[in-house]
Amino acid sequence: MLGEEEELSVSIAHIVQKLKGSALHCQLEKEARKCLLSTDIKLETLKEDIREFLKSSGWEKKLQNAVYRELTVLPAPCHPAAPAEHIKEPLAYMRRAQASWEKRVLKSLNSMCTELNIPLARKRPAEEQKELLNKWNEMGTEEPDLTLFRPVYAPKDFLEVLINLRNPNYDTDQTSFRANLGLIQVPLKMKDIPELREFFGELNLNTGQLGVDDSTPVPPEMFENEHLRIGKKILEEHDSAAAQQYVRQGCPTALRAELWALILNISDQPEDILYYEQLKSNVIQHDLLSDSLIYKDVKLTASNDDYYFVFEDYLYQVLLCFSRDTSVLEHFAYNSATPPKSYIRGKLGVEEFAVVYPPNGVIPFHGFSMYVAPLCFLYPEPARLYQVFREMYVRFFFRLHSISSHISGIMSLCLLFENLLQTHLPQLFYHLREIGAQPLRISFKWMVRAFSGYLATDQLLLLWDRILGYNSLEILAVLAAAVFAFRAMNLMEVTSLAAAEAVLADISTLKVMPLLQIFLFATVT
Amino acid sequence: MAQDSAPCTIRAPVPLQLGDGKSELGRPGVYVIDVTFPKPLIVNEISFKNFYTAFLTVRIQQRSSTHPRNKRWRTCVRDLQLMPNPHTEDSAQEYVSLHENQMLCATDHVISMRLFLRQPSPVWTTFSIEDLQINPNGRQRPQKGFSWWLNHLPPKEQLRSLSKSLPNPERVSSEVQQMWVLTEVMRSNQSSASVGRFDVDGCYDMNLLSYT
Numbered sequence: 001m002l003g004e005e006e007e008l009s010v011s012i013a014h015i016v017q018k019l020k021g022s023a024l025h026c027q028l029e030k031e032a033r034k035c036l037l038s039t040d041i042k043l044e045t046l047k048e049d050i051r052e053f054l055k056s057s058g059w060e061k062k063l064q065n066a067v068y069r070e071l072t073v074l075p076a077p078c079h080p081a082a083p084a085e086h087i088k089e090p091l092a093y094m095r096r097a098q099a100s101w102e103k104r105v106l107k108s109l110n111s112m113c114t115e116l117n118i119p120l121a122r123k124r125p126a127e128e129q130k131e132l133l134n135k136w137n138e139m140g141t142e143e144p145d146l147t148l149f150r151p152v153y154a155p156k157d158f159l160e161v162l163i164n165l166r167n168p169n170y171d172t173d174q175t176s177f178r179a180n181l182g183l184i185q186v187p188l189k190m191k192d193i194p195e196l197r198e199f200f201g202e203l204n205l206n207t208g209q210l211g212v213d214d215s216t217p218v219p220p221e222m223f224e225n226e227h228l229r230i231g232k233k234i235l236e237e238h239d240s241a242a243a244q245q246y247v248r249q250g251c252p253t254a255l256r257a258e259l260w261a262l263i264l265n266i267s268d269q270p271e272d273i274l275y276y277e278q279l280k281s282n283v284i285q286h287d288l289l290s291d292s293l294i295y296k297d298v299k300l301t302a303s304n305d306d307y308y309f310v311f312e313d314y315l316y317q318v319l320l321c322f323s324r325d326t327s328v329l330e331h332f333a334y335n336s337a338t339p340p341k342s343y344i345r346g347k348l349g350v351e352e353f354a355v356v357y358p359p360n361g362v363i364p365f366h367g368f369s370m371y372v373a374p375l376c377f378l379y380p381e382p383a384r385l386y387q388v389f390r391e392m393y394v395r396f397f398f399r400l401h402s403i404s405s406h407i408s409g410i411m412s413l414c415l416l417f418e419n420l421l422q423t424h425l426p427q428l429f430y431h432l433r434e435i436g437a438q439p440l441r442i443s444f445k446w447m448v449r450a451f452s453g454y455l456a457t458d459q460l461l462l463l464w465d466r467i468l469g470y471n472s473l474e475i476l477a478v479l480a481a482a483v484f485a486f487r488a489m490n491l492m493e494v495t496s497l498a499a500a501e502a503v504l505a506d507i508s509t510l511k512v513m514p515l516l517q518i519f520l521f522a523t524v525t
Numbered sequence: 526m527a528q529d530s531a532p533c534t535i536r537a538p539v540p541l542q543l544g545d546g547k548s549e550l551g552r553p554g555v556y557v558i559d560v561t562f563p564k565p566l567i568v569n570e571i572s573f574k575n576f577y578t579a580f581l582t583v584r585i586q587q588r589s590s591t592h593p594r595n596k597r598w599r600t601c602v603r604d605l606q607l608m609p610n611p612h613t614e615d616s617a618q619e620y621v622s623l624h625e626n627q628m629l630c631a632t633d634h635v636i637s638m639r640l641f642l643r644q645p646s647p648v649w650t651t652f653s654i655e656d657l658q659i660n661p662n663g664r665q666r667p668q669k670g671f672s673w674w675l676n677h678l679p680p681k682e683q684l685r686s687l688s689k690s691l692p693n694p695e696r697v698s699s700e701v702q703q704m705w706v707l708t709e710v711m712r713s714n715q716s717s718a719s720v721g722r723f724d725v726d727g728c729y730d731m732n733l734l735s736y737t
Contacts, residue, residue, distance in 0.1 A: 079620035081572060081661070090618050106734045113733055120731045167614070169577060169650050187648065189613035278721065286729050326721050342731045352725070357734060359723035405614060 069265040089336035140312035151366035182418030210250025211513030248469035276383040279321035311376035328360035331394035336404035420481040437497035482519035530658035577652035579611035
């Protein structure tokens with residue numbers, strides 16, 4: 001608990017520190033120096049004149065957007081006595097659970113290394129480097145033998161861990177009425193329906209929505225045209241915050257790529273392309289075991305997907321570069337997970353030779369490539385695609401596979417989903433529970449992948465618009481519950497988990513926005 | 526951590542309970558912690574790490590400055606809500622600092638203090654506060670512009686005995702000041718930019734992951 005003023009100054013100090021090392025800082029300095037040569041700048045009013053210049057030349061906007069970016073990812077200011085681990089995750093038992101889960105993943109990776117007798121990482125011989133460089137744009141044609149590799153874990157394994165998580169200070173044995181009827185037994189505070197209605201206010205029935213009001217029977221004059229006009233204006237203004245507010249009502253397809261890049265504060269600078277090339281050369285130099293996991297995952301998921309198989313080569317490029325990107329490590333400051341550690345061969349235990357593995361600290365799991373796949377529709381240039389994905393990951397996706405009490409964390413999403421379903425459809429919930437088809441067992445995979453690969457692409461992008469717009473993943477839990485509500489009639493008739501799964505096997509025909517609207521605003525509870 | 530805070534004796538929490546506490550079914554909803562100080566002091570800050578305590582009340586015993594015999598109890602914090610919802614985890618393990626401006630009365634001449642911890646929700650097996658510190662030194666307002674060593678200068682006598690063999694202190698001080706300014710400038714210019722290397726001297730060969 002800090003005073004408001006103190007909180008503010010801590011945040012400011014943090015952001016200033018962060019921006020000082022950025023390319024933007026250099027550019028601002030350079031521009032300010034350049035403008036000194038102009039005649040408009042007077043020595044007496046130097047400070048004001050330069051400020052005025054930066055404002056009129058659009059640099060102030062860029063600075064604003066950069067600050068806004070830091071504000072969105074910045075964890076809430078913490079007590080100065082709080083250790084770093086407290087910022088990662090305030091609840092000690094959750095931290096322990098995450099740590100023991102990580103250990104399991106490490107063990108599984110290590111045993112794979114030992115069984116297959118391959119090193120975690122090695123330098124590629126020159127010949128191999130050359131070969132890979134030539135094949136960079138068609139890595140999909142390569143068919144390495146991956147039968148012996150297996151994904152380190154699948155969402156199902158992770159769900160078991162979440163189900164078994166208990167707060168040791170929570171009294172569950174004494175009385176059963178307190179125990180949750182669902183699978184998740186952690187007493188986190190979730191939003192209830194009125195709170196969700198307020199939070200997702202812009203999704204209400206009276207506000208125009210892309211995904212509803214752009215369907216064929218509605219004339220475009222009603223909403224679409226005006227919405228498109230505003231979207232263009234926001235792009236001209238180049239304002240992240242305005243763009244974020246705007247996408248709550250959905251992005252017009254033509255503007256989506258630009259608007260998302262604006263919200264995520266991704267610029268199109270030559271040095272970004274250079275950075276990507278640097279990562280690429282790192283991929284060429286070193287061969288990692290995690291590369292095989294990525295190959296395997298892409299082959300198992302995206303390559304089999306009707307929408308995404310065409311992007312196979314893109315996926316390899318982006319994911320391999322991602323695994324070499326050390327800037328991803330920054331997000332571990334606010335992620336409950338800790339990057340795996342290893343030592344350079346022959347230097348075991350020597351701290352100077354300790355390294356993070358993989359270099360970005362993220363071990364891909366079964367389905368990981370689906371976080372990238374939908375973005376391939378928006379960004380044809382790999383460098384840009386890469387940046388957008390990295391930013392989406394460090395803002396949102398990492399929360400979907402680490403154990404934390406964060407409101408957007410997978411734990412909270414599971415609980416929110418179960419709570420919503422119980423409140424909205426108690427009979428359905430009870431029925432499914434009785435036949436041994438706990439709803440979360442079906443919906444978990446949707447949420448872990450943020451519905452990627454389950455919805456039609458246009459619908460998925462409309463959903464992700466709202467994730468960006470509200471800077472929250474809670475919408476995933478709401479949609480999962482809404483899907484159950486929509487199929488409630490059929491689900492009431494099933495008598496087994498398999499049958500329930502069959503009812504919900506294909507949700508690619510569903511329209512996301514009407515489902516969400518009906519569930520949140522048009523159901524009497 | 527006790528050496529960082531004002532010297533005091535913190536007694537173990539005492540539950541407030543009807544009956545003998547063993548045969549009762551219910552758990553106590555109130556714990557009381559007594560803190561005594563060897564000499565009267567001004568309480569500027571109380572900081573601790575919460576552990577599932579929902580409300581906190583603090584009473585202080587003050588000795589009158591005019592009549593040292595007179596002692597009186599006053600409430601300086603009343604039912605401060607530490608958990609927004611006592612049934613759920615929010616802020617249950619948060620770090621908390623209470624400052625003067627949050628106290629209801631003047632907090633000088635304090636000789637002892639009593640903290641009342643309340644948890645109305647029966648779902649938690651236990652609740653308490655940890656790392657209780659009164660006026661922790663670690664984060665008293667940093668004096669701007671002073672490095673830590675200025676606060677750790679040796680006492681005057683020692684300085685005097687050293688001064689014969691040492692150069693002109695004024696010159697030294699001005700030189701040190703310059704150096705200090707330089708280090709401050711360096712520190713403020715330090716950026717958080719990384720170069721993005723993950724290998725050690727070009728080598729990134731490894732066999733297994735480390736568990737520690």
